[in-house]
Amino acid sequence: MNDATLPSRMGGTLSLLERYRTVRSRTEALAAPLSAEDCAIQSMPDASPVKWHLGHTSWFFETFVLDPNVAGYRLHDPAFRVLFNSYYNAVGDQHPRPQRGLLSRPALEAVRAYRARIDGHMAELLADAGRAAPLAALIELGLNHEQQHQELMLTDVKHLLWCNPLKPAYAIGGRNDGAGPSPLRWIGFDEGLVEIGHEGPAFSFDNETPRHREYLNRYALASRLVTNGEFAAFIADRGYRRPELWLSEGWDWRCANGVTAPLYWEDAAGSRAFGLHGVRPLDPAAPVCHVSLFEADAYARWAGARLPTEAEWEHAARDATVEGHFAEDGVFDPQPAQANGRLGQLFGDVWEWTRSAYAPYPGFRPAPGAVGEYNGKFMCNQYVLRGGSCATPRSHMRPTYRNFFPAAARWQFSGFRLARDA
Amino acid sequence: MNDATLPSRMGGTLSLLERYRTVRSRTEALAAPLSAEDCAIQSMPDASPVKWHLGHTSWFFETFVLDPNVAGYRLHDPAFRVLFNSYYNAVGDQHPRPQRGLLSRPALEAVRAYRARIDGHMAELLADAGRAAPLAALIELGLNHEQQHQELMLTDVKHLLWCNPLKPAYAIGGRNDGAGPSPLRWIGFDEGLVEIGHEGPAFSFDNETPRHREYLNRYALASRLVTNGEFAAFIADRGYRRPELWLSEGWDWRCANGVTAPLYWEDAAGSRAFGLHGVRPLDPAAPVCHVSLFEADAYARWAGARLPTEAEWEHAARDATVEGHFAEDGVFDPQPAQANGRLGQLFGDVWEWTRSAYAPYPGFRPAPGAVGEYNGKFMCNQYVLRGGSCATPRSHMRPTYRNFFPAAARWQFSGFRLARDA
Amino acid sequence: MNDATLPSRMGGTLSLLERYRTVRSRTEALAAPLSAEDCAIQSMPDASPVKWHLGHTSWFFETFVLDPNVAGYRLHDPAFRVLFNSYYNAVGDQHPRPQRGLLSRPALEAVRAYRARIDGHMAELLADAGRAAPLAALIELGLNHEQQHQELMLTDVKHLLWCNPLKPAYAIGGRNDGAGPSPLRWIGFDEGLVEIGHEGPAFSFDNETPRHREYLNRYALASRLVTNGEFAAFIADRGYRRPELWLSEGWDWRCANGVTAPLYWEDAAGSRAFGLHGVRPLDPAAPVCHVSLFEADAYARWAGARLPTEAEWEHAARDATVEGHFAEDGVFDPQPAQANGRLGQLFGDVWEWTRSAYAPYPGFRPAPGAVGEYNGKFMCNQYVLRGGSCATPRSHMRPTYRNFFPAAARWQFSGFRLARDA
C-alpha cells in the first residue's frame, strides 16, 4: 500500500479533479482488504463501521456540493440524507451514532455504488472549470474531510479486529527496520511574543484561524517522542498505582476501567501488542502509542516534566518540513526516532497530546452555513493533539493542524512528547 | 420456502440420517436470503447474529457427539470451542454473549465450511448404525436444539431488520388469505386430578418430565387467541395508561420503556406492522403478536379474564393434533382462527403466554453431563409459553412442550389466549 | 425490648382499641433507640427511612379509614397524601421511592405529631363500637400492615447502620444462650391431595386465599434450618466458585456483585457478622441468615437436596404452634434449633425461602378498592418465603402467611430449610 506517487503537499501541481480522484481512490484502497462483514460492524459508540465512513464521505459531497449546486440533481437515495449525516443539525435528522453498526443494509456493494455515482457527478462538475472554481474551497474541505475519515477507518477497524478473540490482521505488511534507541535531548526556546495559526491561501480548517499572537515563557521540548521502553519503565515503577502522579479525573478513569497499560498492549511489559498486522513484538525504541491524555500527563509528572502547550509545539514546528512516517508508508506502526539529537518526529508516527484544551483562537469565526458545524461546536472538554500519525495521509498535515479528542480517548494513534519550563 | 415434504412428526419413517439432513439443510435454507452483513450483526444482547446460530448449532454436534465419540477426531478450529459455546460452563469458557456481534471473522463462508465439515463427519457416523445407535438420543437432542435456533434466527433477524430505518424485508412472500373474524367461545373443563408432562420413548426435553399429577379447579379457555383488533380496542380504551390493569413490575417496565403498543406495530391502532416481509397492513382478525407477559396480563385483567396456567393449557391440548401455521408455511405471520367455535389455534401462529413461572416439575432431574445445563438452570424469573408459533418447525412441537422467556420479552412470536375460573 | 405481655395471637381477648394501641406503641418503641438522623436516611432504593415508615403507617389509617369514614375529617397535611403514599395508584401520585431519603422535612418530630393526631382520631373512632364495627376488617388490615413495616424498620435500619464504616449498633442487647448443634433429620410426608390457604373469620391477607387443593408427591423436609456452620462448609468447598451449583441468573448475580458470603458476614468463614447489636461472633449452630434465593438454591444443590415448595411447607406446618424467636424477644438474631429431632424452627428465626414463585392461588380475587393493590400486583418475579423471622412480631404470623421478595433480596432475615423427594 506504499503510495510514493502521492503529492507531498496538497494543491501542488495536481488539478482539483486529479486530487479528487487520488483521495477518493485512496479511501477505497484502504477498505480493499476488508470483507463486507468487517465493514459493517461497530465495535463501540466512538467508532463507526467502515461502510459508514464510505457512505458519509460521499454524503458530504452530495449534500454540500452536488445537491445545492447542480441543477436538477436528484439525491441518490433520500434515506441516505439521514443515514449518513454525522452531526450536521442544519442538514436535518441523523441516524443515531451508536446505531451505525445496525445497518446491514444498504449493503457494502450498494454503498460502493453510491460512491461511484457521486464520483461520476463530481467528475462532471470538476471537468467544467467555470462551475468548479467557486466550489473549489468547499471541495477541498470535502477532500480534507475524507482524509480525516481515512484515518478513522484505520483506527476504527483496528479496534474492531482487536475486539475479536481471533485477533485477525487487517493486512500482512512490511515493517520498517528498527533503528536503535535515540537519546533524549532538550531543545530550548526563548520567551517572547509569537504568532500561531493559519494564514494565507492554502487550505486549512477554520479552527486553525485566525493567526494571532501568544506570549510564551522560556521552554524546552524533548527532541523526540516518549518510547515504549520508557513507558514500560514508568509501569515498572508502579506508575499506574500511584495516584499522586495522576490528574484526579484521570485516576478515577484508570480505576473505573482497570487500566494498567496502553491500549492494545498484550502485557504490562510492552513485549507484544496488537496492531493492524496482528499481534507482534513491540519495539522498545518506537514511540508509545494508544495512550490517553491522562496516561501521558501521569508519565510526564513521573518524569519531572510536563506536556507542551499547543502554542509551544506549533512555534517549535513552524519551519519544520512535514516528513515522517505516514499512512502512505502502509506500515501503520510508529517508528523509532533517528539518533541525530535534533528536534524530530514532529510529524507522523503518533499524534502528540498537548496540555491545551481545544478552544477557539482569539477572533475565531466558524465558517458560514452548515459546514460551520465542522469544528467550532466541539470546543469543549477536548484536548488538542498535533503532528499527525502513521495513519494520517501525509498530504493532510501541516504545522498549524489541530486535532482534538477527549482526555480518555485511546483508540487513535496518540502518543506524546515531553516539555519543561526552561 | 413452503416445504410440504417435511414430515409432520419427527422420528416417523425417516432414518436419523435423513432427519439430520432435513433439519440441517432447513437451517441453511432459512439463512439463504441473508447477506454476510445481515448474518454478522447483533441488534441487542438478547439476540444473536445468524452466523453465530449457524456456528453454534454445529458446535453442539462437534462438542457433544463427534469430539467425545469419534476416535481421532480433530477439532475444526480450537477457537470455535469458546466462540460458539453459548452457556455450557462444563465445556469451558464462553465468548461473552453481548459481544457475539463483534465477530466479523470467522467469515460467513468460514462458518459454512465448518458446517459442511461437521455434516461430513456426522454423515459418516450416522451411516454406521452400530456406532450411531447409542448416540441417537443425543443426536435427536442436537436436532431439536437446532430447530430452536431456526426459530431464533427468524426472531433475531426480524429484530435486526426492524432496527434499520430502511425497514428491509427478509423475504418477499406469500400470505395466507385472511379469514374473517371468529367469535370467541369459552370451552369449559371440569375440576379434578390430571396428569401433565412427557412420558414414553419419543423425544422430549428434560424440562417436560416427569409426568406428574396436578389438581385443577374448574376452568374455561377461550376457543381462540386474542386478536389484533381486540388488542387495539384495549389500547383505544387507554389500556396502556391505566396502572390498575398492570402488574406493578409491568407498569414500571411500560413507563421506563415508553411502551404504547405491541412491538413492531407502526401505530397504536394496529393498522400496519413490520414483519419478515416488510411493513404491511395488519389483519385485525389475526392473533396479536410480539407482546410481553405484562401486556398479555394487563389485557386479560381489562377483559375480566386471566391467563391460563400451563397445566390448564396442557390438559386442554392433550389430545389435540399438532396442526396450525408453522415455519414450513413460509408465511411468518400468525393467521386468523377458523370460525368453527371449537378450541383451536393451540399450535403454531403464536406462542401462548401462561401465568406459570418456569419451574421444575415435581421430581425433575436434569439430564446428566454438560447437556444438563440445557434447561434446568434457567428455572428462575421466566414464564412458560406453550404451543409454538408461525416461526417454529412443525416437527418440533408437541402438547407437553415448554418454552420460557422473561416477562418483558417481546421479540419472540408471543401472543396469548384468555382463561377464566368457571 | 422483651415484651411478654403481647398477645400471642391477634384478636384474642384484646379489644380492637387495645390492639391498636399495642401495635402502634410497639412501632414507636422500635424507633426509640434511633436519632432523627438515623430515621431520615435511605441507604438504598429497596429500603426506606424509618421516618417514612412512621409516616406511611399513619397515612394508611388516615387514607383508608379516617378520611372516607369520619365526617368532616380534615387531612393533617395534604402534602402527606403524596409523600407517604407507597404504591397505591388509586390514591394518586406518589413521592418517588428512591427519593424517600431526601426528606429532611417534615422533621421526625412533625411525623410523630402526625402519628399522635391519627391516634387521637382513631381512638375516638374505635371507642364508638357502632362506627368501628364495619371498619374492623380494614383496621385489622392496617394493623397487620403496620406490623409488616415494623419488620421493615428493623431490616432497613440494619442495612443503614451496616453502610456506616463505624458499624454502630441499633441497640445493646441480650442474646439467647447458644444451644449446641442439632443433628439434621428428614421428616417424611406422604403423597396425596392436600389443602392449603386461609379460610375462616380470622384475619389473613388476600394473597392467602382461597383455600384450595394441591397434589403433593411424597417428600421430606429437614427437621431444622440450615446453619451458619453448614453454610461455611459450602463456602469452604468453593460453593461460590462453581457455576454448576447455581441457577444461571444467580451465577450472573453472584459475579456482577462479587458475592462471596451471606450479607453482613465479616469474612467467608462466618466467624463474625454485623447485626443490630453491632459486629459480634456468629454462632455456627444458628440458622444462616441474609442469603438470597440464589444462594439458598445453590447450597441445596450442593447438598444433594432442594428447596421446598410453599405447599409442602404449609402442609407440614399446618398444625404446628406458632412459636419460636420473634421480634418481641428483642434479640434480632436467629437462634440454634433445639436438638430434639422433631420438625422445628418453622416459625420465627428466619424467613424460609421456597422454590415457589409468588403467584395467585387458583380462584384468587384481590380485595376490592385501593387496598386491592396491597398484594396482587406484585405477583411476578418474586418468590415466596414462609414462617416469619426474629424481626417479625409473633402475633403477625400464621401457617398460611405468604411473604415474597425478589430472588436477589438479602437484606431481610432470610434463610432456608432443605427438602427432598422421598
Place this chain on the structure above:
Amino acid sequence: MNDATLPSRMGGTLSLLERYRTVRSRTEALAAPLSAEDCAIQSMPDASPVKWHLGHTSWFFETFVLDPNVAGYRLHDPAFRVLFNSYYNAVGDQHPRPQRGLLSRPALEAVRAYRARIDGHMAELLADAGRAAPLAALIELGLNHEQQHQELMLTDVKHLLWCNPLKPAYAIGGRNDGAGPSPLRWIGFDEGLVEIGHEGPAFSFDNETPRHREYLNRYALASRLVTNGEFAAFIADRGYRRPELWLSEGWDWRCANGVTAPLYWEDAAGSRAFGLHGVRPLDPAAPVCHVSLFEADAYARWAGARLPTEAEWEHAARDATVEGHFAEDGVFDPQPAQANGRLGQLFGDVWEWTRSAYAPYPGFRPAPGAVGEYNGKFMCNQYVLRGGSCATPRSHMRPTYRNFFPAAARWQFSGFRLARDA
C-alpha cells in the same frame, strides 16, 4: 445574618486568632438554621451533607496543622481521618464521596464536639506567637478552605431543600430593594501584553500563581451581568430548542436532561424560582443564576457575543474594589446592577463563567506536600469562574481568584457576562 463588622480584606488588622474565630464561628452561624436531619442528607454525589462540611473543615486543621505540629497530639477519633478526608490521597483512604450521606453517625452533636475540640487546640496554638508564626500560611489556607466550604454548605443545602416537594426555606430573610433594569454598555480594552495572576505576600491559592504575561487582542466586556429578563427572552426565542446555538456536548446534555430553564426556575418565563428563602418571584433585572457553562455559551451565541476569557476578565478587574453582594449580606440572591453604565458587578452576586478551561498557569508548581493536591490535580475538563457570588464571603475574594467547575454544573450561584471582539 448581615455581618457588617467583618473585615473587607483578610489579614487586615485582625490577629490570626481573631480571624480564626471569626471564620469558624461564621461556619457555625450558617449551619444554625438547620436541623440535624437537614445536615445529614446528601442530595446528589456532587453535593455533601452540611455535617460533613462541618467535620471536613475541622479535619483540615487537625490533619495539616495540629497532628504534625503539636507534640503529643492525639486524634479526636482515628475513624475521622478517613470519614472526613475529601480527596487527599497522601493522607490515606477516603470514605467514598457518594456515600457521605449514609453517615447518621457521628451525630451532628458529635461533629460539633469535634469542632469545639479542634478550636480549643487551635486557640492554644495561635495564642503562642512563636509556634504559630511558621504555621501562619497553612492556617490561612485552612481558613480560606473553610470559607470555600461555607459557600458549598449554602449551595448544597439549597439543592437538598429544592429536592423536597415541600420546598422548605433555609431562612426567612431580608431582600434588597429591587433596582430597575440597567442598560448594557460595552466597555472596551486595548490589545497588548498584560500580566495576570497573583504575586506578593498576601494570601492566594497556588492555582493563581505565578503572575505571568498574556497577550490580549482588543475586546469589550458588558458593563453588567446578563439578567433574568434577558435570559427569559432567549428562552422565548426557542433558545433551548435550537441546536445551532449550542456546543455539541451542551446540546447532548440539554437533551439527555430535558433542560428547559435555569436550575430552580419554576417555569420557563422566569416568574418564580426556588431560593434559600423558599419559592419567590424572580426579579427580571437581577442576574440570571444557576446556569451551566453550556447555557451561558448558548445565550452568548444567540446574543451575537461570546464569553470572556479569564485573562480578559482579570485584566478588566485588576484595579476594581472588591465590593458587591456577598454572603455576609444574608440575602443569598443576586441583585440588579446599578444603572450607572460603568463596569460593575465584577464581584459578588454570581460567579461568572469564562470560556477558559481550568489549566495551570505557565510555570505553575503545586504547593509541596499533601496540600499540593488542593488544586492542581483538578486541572482537566473544568472551566474557570470569576468574581464570587452572593454566597461567597467577601473577605475570601480578590481579582486573581480562580474558581472552577465542570461545564454542566448548575448548583453553584453561577451566571455570566458577555464579551466580544472589538
